[in-house]
Amino acid sequence: MWIERIARWVRYLALAPLLLLSGCSTQGFWLFDPKGPMAHADLYYMIIDVAVMLSIVGITALMIVWFMWRYRKSHGKGKYDPKWTHSSAIEVVVWGIPIIAVGFLSYYTVQGTYALNPYDPTVIKGHAAAGGEPLEVDVITTDWRWLFVYPKYHIASVNELVVPAHTPVHFRLTSTSVTNDFFIPQLVGMIDVMPGMRTKSALLANHVGEYQGFSADYSGAGFSWMQFRTKAVTAEQFQQWTQRIQASPRRLSYAAFEEYAKPYIDVSGKPEYFSGVQDGLFDHILGEVMNGKVWPIPMAMTENMVDYMKEQNARTAN
Amino acid sequence: MLVDLQGPWSPLLGRLALSQIPYENPILAPLFVVVAIMGIAIIAALSYYGKWGYLWREWLTTVDHKKIGIMYIIIGLVMLFRGFMDGLMIRTQQAMAVGPDAAGYMGALHGYLTPYHFGQIYSAHGVIMILLAATPLLVGIMNVIVPIQVGARDMAYPYLNAVGLWITAAAAVLVMASLFVGDFSHNGWFGIAPIFELPYSPGVGVDYWMWVMQLAALGSTLGSINILATIVKMRAPGMTWLRLPIFTWASLATNIIALTSFPALTVALALIGFDRYLGTHFFTAGLGGNLMLYTDLFWLWGHPEVYFVILPAFGMLSEIIPTFSEKPLFGYVTMVLATFGIAGVSWAVWLHHFFTMGAGPDVISFFSVATMLVGIPTGVKVFNWAFTMYRGRLRFETPMLWSIGSLFLLLVGGLTGMMLAFPAINYMVHNSVFVIAHFHSMLLMIVYAIFGAVTYWWPKIFGFKLNEAWGKAVFWLFTAGTVGVFVPMYTLGFMGMTRRLDYVFNTQWQLLLDVQMLGIAFYSLSVLAFLGLLYVSIRDRAKSRVSHDAWGTTHSVEWMTPSPVPFYNFAVVPHINARDEWSWRKEHGFTDLRPDHYEDIHMPKNTGIPLILGVLTFLLGFGLTWRIWWLCALSLALIIAVVIIRSFDADTGYIIPADEVERMERAHHDRAQAAVELPQAGVPGGVTAYGQGNKPAAKGEVGAPGSGISSPEGSRA
Ligand code: HEM
Numbered sequence A: 001m002w003i004e005r006i007a008r009w010v011r012y013l014a015l016a017p018l019l020l021l022s023g024c025s026t027q028g029f030w031l032f033d034p035k036g037p038m039a040h041a042d043l044y045y046m047i048i049d050v051a052v053m054l055s056i057v058g059i060t061a062l063m064i065v066w067f068m069w070r071y072r073k074s075h076g077k078g079k080y081d082p083k084w085t086h087s088s089a090i091e092v093v094v095w096g097i098p099i100i101a102v103g104f105l106s107y108y109t110v111q112g113t114y115a116l117n118p119y120d121p122t123v124i125k126g127h128a129a130a131g132g133e134p135l136e137v138d139v140i141t142t143d144w145r146w147l148f149v150y151p152k153y154h155i156a157s158v159n160e161l162v163v164p165a166h167t168p169v170h171f172r173l174t175s176t177s178v179t180n181d182f183f184i185p186q187l188v189g190m191i192d193v194m195p196g197m198r199t200k201s202a203l204l205a206n207h208v209g210e211y212q213g214f215s216a217d218y219s220g221a222g223f224s225w226m227q228f229r230t231k232a233v234t235a236e237q238f239q240q241w242t243q244r245i246q247a248s249p250r251r252l253s254y255a256a257f258e259e260y261a262k263p264y265i266d267v268s269g270k271p272e273y274f275s276g277v278q279d280g281l282f283d284h285i286l287g288e289v290m291n292g293k294v295w296p297i298p299m300a301m302t303e304n305m306v307d308y309m310k311e312q313n314a315r316t317a318n
Numbered sequence B: 001m002l003v004d005l006q007g008p009w010s011p012l013l014g015r016l017a018l019s020q021i022p023y024e025n026p027i028l029a030p031l032f033v034v035v036a037i038m039g040i041a042i043i044a045a046l047s048y049y050g051k052w053g054y055l056w057r058e059w060l061t062t063v064d065h066k067k068i069g070i071m072y073i074i075i076g077l078v079m080l081f082r083g084f085m086d087g088l089m090i091r092t093q094q095a096m097a098v099g100p101d102a103a104g105y106m107g108a109l110h111g112y113l114t115p116y117h118f119g120q121i122y123s124a125h126g127v128i129m130i131l132l133a134a135t136p137l138l139v140g141i142m143n144v145i146v147p148i149q150v151g152a153r154d155m156a157y158p159y160l161n162a163v164g165l166w167i168t169a170a171a172a173v174l175v176m177a178s179l180f181v182g183d184f185s186h187n188g189w190f191g192i193a194p195i196f197e198l199p200y201s202p203g204v205g206v207d208y209w210m211w212v213m214q215l216a217a218l219g220s221t222l223g224s225i226n227i228l229a230t231i232v233k234m235r236a237p238g239m240t241w242l243r244l245p246i247f248t249w250a251s252l253a254t255n256i257i258a259l260t261s262f263p264a265l266t267v268a269l270a271l272i273g274f275d276r277y278l279g280t281h282f283f284t285a286g287l288g289g290n291l292m293l294y295t296d297l298f299w300l301w302g303h304p305e306v307y308f309v310i311l312p313a314f315g316m317l318s319e320i321i322p323t324f325s326e327k328p329l330f331g332y333v334t335m336v337l338a339t340f341g342i343a344g345v346s347w348a349v350w351l352h353h354f355f356t357m358g359a360g361p362d363v364i365s366f367f368s369v370a371t372m373l374v375g376i377p378t379g380v381k382v383f384n385w386a387f388t389m390y391r392g393r394l395r396f397e398t399p400m401l402w403s404i405g406s407l408f409l410l411l412v413g414g415l416t417g418m419m420l421a422f423p424a425i426n427y428m429v430h431n432s433v434f435v436i437a438h439f440h441s442m443l444l445m446i447v448y449a450i451f452g453a454v455t456y457w458w459p460k461i462f463g464f465k466l467n468e469a470w471g472k473a474v475f476w477l478f479t480a481g482t483v484g485v486f487v488p489m490y491t492l493g494f495m496g497m498t499r500r501l502d503y504v505f506n507t508q509w510q511l512l513l514d515v516q517m518l519g520i521a522f523y524s525l526s527v528l529a530f531l532g533l534l535y536v537s538i539r540d541r542a543k544s545r546v547s548h549d550a551w552g553t554t555h556s557v558e559w560m561t562p563s564p565v566p567f568y569n570f571a572v573v574p575h576i577n578a579r580d581e582w583s584w585r586k587e588h589g590f591t592d593l594r595p596d597h598y599e600d601i602h603m604p605k606n607t608g609i610p611l612i613l614g615v616l617t618f619l620l621g622f623g624l625t626w627r628i629w630w631l632c633a634l635s636l637a638l639i640i641a642v643v644i645i646r647s648f649d650a651d652t653g654y655i656i657p658a659d660e661v662e663r664m665e666r667a668h669h670d671r672a673q674a675a676v677e678l679p680q681a682g683v684p685g686g687v688t689a690y691g692q693g694n695k696p697a698a699k700g701e702v703g704a705p706g707s708g709i710s711s712p713e714g715s716r717a
């Protein structure tokens, strides 16, 4: 029947997308191209895990295919033995292999958890000696922008995170409204950024360069535009950058922040800078949110996004 | 009112207003017209053919577990289609909206869906697929098969069974209502704290989501009580625990999970309800609320739920693979242990859904190792299926194809699950499309098993087989879709793409998003092929009729009763002598199914009350969503009244006299004789259980004592 013929063809087509895999390099594969010890350790554990699991899963898959071939009813070579339903030796093996594999992986998973504990990652400690004094950055997400406060320098930047390379960077993170996820694939894995909460993370960049950072957890209308550039620069460049920002005219007190934190969809992703950031801004915001401060979202806000953007632009222009 | 609501509210209509009907939306308005026309056509057809009475008597008021199961499956398939359409829209949007230069249509900056609509679509997709497609399909199949497999005539509580069905239907109708009246939630199928709080979700979307989930949870909980009671109390004489068919074991484990875990969901959702309706602060960021508590409570149910859906699928594979390997299941006891091992561990791993929430390394290590432990019994199961095939005689009929596809998906999903269980890896791929690909591998594994099971048990329920050629076409098209969508998706996960992006900011992802559209095209073709399969199979049903043992090499109790199964399942409740009872009988020659004597049968009466309860629950859910307080009060009062009234009705059953049973059984057997008899369809002289040579079963052998089944010579009319 014609439908059978179609089925036979599609059968091969079904495998075609696999060809795509062979044509890939690490280009664009952020997870395979780490630029710091955190992301590097993530990759290291991924290789261990996949190597162990793939050897078991791969062999099992081949075994199933072989059984399918050998014991097929029409022309199969295998001997048919309908009484064969139990074998203690095989039982031991089928329980034994997964138990050994899980035991082995458990060792590494615990090791990896401590090595990459975002509150105190030991993989960074090893590198700390090489670089200078760790840098503290406070990360504050609003609806829907990233604000990076450098308390020591009293400066802050929006949509842009600048860090000196070869220097440990410690983050404290909080949000004003809803939960986001802080993620820079080539430097550090995800950590939740929650309102009324403080989480921590840390990174170290081994290479000067620009890396993509973004929010990984859905946070509402402007979420898809919540990216930030991460620039790892040399120590001198970093000094120059802080001085330049310290000279910028816009200042950030809590009162100014309250205005800034109103819902704003940041389609352009243009960086903005503040100087004279109020001392303890991070803790102040945290306290306000814990005491019930909210920045509500209008109903059906982006039902028509083009219109909303016009309105937003008009609102912020004046 | 205790909370500040944005927008108008009136005592009569609550928050409902004409402006909530999206008659201007270029997608929804035409869709509504189509749905309305279809609805009118169905009503007209029913009236024209005078089928209202039939529909009411045979379906809407039925308490027959098989018909209820079939209705569950129909709900599941319809919702599977709706969910697929959502998926198609999500994929199209992401393929269109890549990079800042992508064009925008219909009010969107890029692509054709604004964030507001996109969020609703993926949230509806998740809720529908998990709670209103996969769950009803599985519950439906358990409903149909479990009572027959344990040799019972119905569920322990047939009336409760119908109530569960109609409450699930109410949930399905409520989620469909959100398409045309108001909006659905945008905060994902699992709810992201604190987006669901009023300040961030001021509309009715979250309320719809909450009540849909609540109703679905209620339906599932009622169903699980019923299946548990049926398995524990209704087994036929001789069916000891270690003779229980493996699918029934899986159903037992899965419903224990459901019964113990759904309350966590109910509580979590109820607390959101308090926050949104009474202004409490359970999950708010401020004023003493704790938003992490929600995530904790939700996954306390959410993780067991994923095992609630996968264990029945495992059970299905354990039935199908032996049949088409012509060999009993390898390692039955191990399989049962592994099933309960998985169920047991599934309560202790939920934290792996939020490793990134900042718990300490001790806690994270514990849950990571616990999660990996699940891999052990899962691996054992895969090995046992493989060794069931070993030394078998494999026939690749459609159910077997689905099962093998399912097995490979399980391998892929298991591998990636073990990666996600590793916190060091999880930090990089949590919330990424890699997770999406992982759980779609797993859920598709379930869908494959479901398609396999439907094809496998179809002849049992309807008396004829589905068309093989079309069935295979559906399988291969669907598989092309699966590979086409999910191989690129895994790859995108390694490239760092995260989930729920309405606008895709990295143009490097474009190519693979386009490839996924190809997969979607194959999926769409498979939907058409599935409709073709149904059409062709039903058209040619006369040619594909089967008698009780449709596949010739089946092994469990459900194959010992005529196909289609009479509404009383068994004229005489069989006595169970062995683990694979039907194989045992074939081996020992007790293959004639006519009992030597008939008895009166007691059956439950039909009742319209479950349907009424379903309608009232829908009204309650709708009233709560829109805050129409009088409607809530009225429907709640009516629900209570109906339940009380029904509890005074003592006359809920009736007796079918023995001679009536005999007459019906004769008719069944005559029909079976007339059917195109398959060569090895379990008739004496055919291929016996597992091909112990082709030794013809000795005629005239009398069934075991109390089996109620014998084959007296000469009685074959
Ligand atoms: C070998 C067994 C499995 C392991 C080790 C495993 C592991 C995991 C882990 C660690 C996550 C969290 C990923 C994250 O969000 O970062 C996850 C997510 C998920 N898994 Fe599995 N899993 C397994 C089997 C299953 C099965 C059988 C199903 C059921 C169908 C399933 C369905 C899901 C779903 C639905 C999610 C994500 C839910 C969401 O975030 O929307 N998994 N799995």
Ligand SMILES: [Cu+2]
Pocket: B302, B303, B306, B349, B350, B352, B353
């Ligand atoms: Cu889980």
